[in-house]
Amino acid sequence: MTSAYQSALAYIYSYTNYERLGMPKYTLTHYDLERIRTLLAQLGDPQKRFRSLLIAGTKGKGSTAAFAESMIRAAGYPTGLYTSPHLHSFRERIKIGGQLIAEEDVVRLVEILRPHAERVAGLTAFELITAMAFYAFAEAGVEVAVLEVGLGGRLDATNVVQPAVAVITTISYDHTELLGDTLWLIAREKAGIIRPGALVVSAPQMPEAMTLIEEVCAGRRAELVVVGEGDYRWLRGHATMHGQWFELQGECYWIPLLGRHQIANAVTAWAALDGLEQRAGLVVPREARREGLRTTQWPGRLEILNCQPYLIVDSAHNGDSASKLRQALRDFFPGRRIMLVFGASGDHPFQDALRELLPIATRMFITRSRHPRAAAPERLLETVVQLGYQASVVTPVGEAIMAALQNSATNDLICVTGSVFTVADAREFWFRHSGLPLPPIDPPV
Secondary structure (H helix, E strand, O other), rough: OOOOHHHHHHHHHHOEEEHHHHOOOOOOOOOOOOHHHHHHHHHHOOHOOOOOEEEEEOOOOHHHHHHHHHHHHHOOEEEEEEEEOOOOOOOHHHHEEEEEHHHHHHHHHHHHHHHHHHHOOOOOOHHHHHHHHHHHHHOOOOEEEEEOOOOOOOHHHHHHOOOOOHHHHHHOOOOHHHHHOHHHHHHHHHHHOOOOOEEEEEOOOOHHHHHHHHHHHHHHHOOEEEOOOHHOEEEEEEEEEEEEEEEEOEEEEEEOOHHHHHHHHHHHHHHHHHHHHHOOOOOOOOHHHHHHHHOOOOOOOOOEEEOOEEEOOOOOOOOHHHHHHHHHHHHHOOOOEEEEEEEOOOOOHHHHHHHHHHHOOOOOEEEOOOOOEEEOHHHHHHHHOOOOOOOOOOOHHHHHHHHHHEEEEEEEEEEEEEHHHHHHHHHHHHHHHOOOOOOOOOOOO
């Protein structure tokens, strides 16, 4: 890493960074789209120079975005992918043509944006990064950008684009203190990305969330496509520890991501591409979709790092995603003892996740990631005890993995989960421990 790149990151993070500090109340006081609109206007409105898919939801946003971008790129279109947060490097957030943005481009873009950003009072780090992504995509001649909403939807910085298709993935309980304590209220914030007359693709939803989405679409005369219905019904096929087959519209497709929920994410991305063809004239042939699905990469989601015993990392952090993880472990690894290594962010509903996962754990290890928002192990342990279980506290994450290994037999399974930050620490530790090539990693800034 160059010192210039590190200085560029320090500059970005010098702006108000809710990812590190914790999220404030989700109101116009803290999330004001006029700030990023002002910045983008000074930059020549780069967001108007490419077509976009905008993806909101509670879970599955990143996977759906990764599937969609991979399929579009396989068809030969110049693509951009904007996601958050990152696992190991800031560069993961902005990808062009499937490649991480280069360090030197981050440095150069910071210098371009700096004089404009400093004229916008109250700008946040996420708003600055979003503007940087849009500028990078426009500069590179990206034809289609796949954009993952950061938080909510209505007031998120990404919501300044005019998407060809708006996508809403599974809605569940998360950030309830910010978005609302009912699925209806949370869905209302996610549905803020729906434009009048838009085409909207929704993943399967709980009735309360679907009712709200239907109401918003009706009120704004938007066309709604629901995955799991009509042309978007799928059949789950054979699965291995390397991936799974599913059938859609009479043909079979393979994805390298595990879990039944990933099939729903893949089909949601497929439906979004149909919408792109309908609304923007962008055609992605079936064979390109097949290749794009087959080659999608999205690490940290039911990712197998080791066998004998199995070491699996997954970014589940709320009750819904933990339930999906539990189902996947049942599907792919039946009958194995499970050693659970769990570390959560303090502002996520880890109680719900623990309620799902504790019953399947033979042994539980509480840990803490290096991230500033990580929950104190004592707080997690208190919840475990309240739920009627026992756990050992071992920090940092690498030590917790070693403790789990020491208590595991060859046929057991170690699952590290609770937050994307815990998964990031686990991956970095395991690659170093095993002598495997490390991904690009940013040092603390």
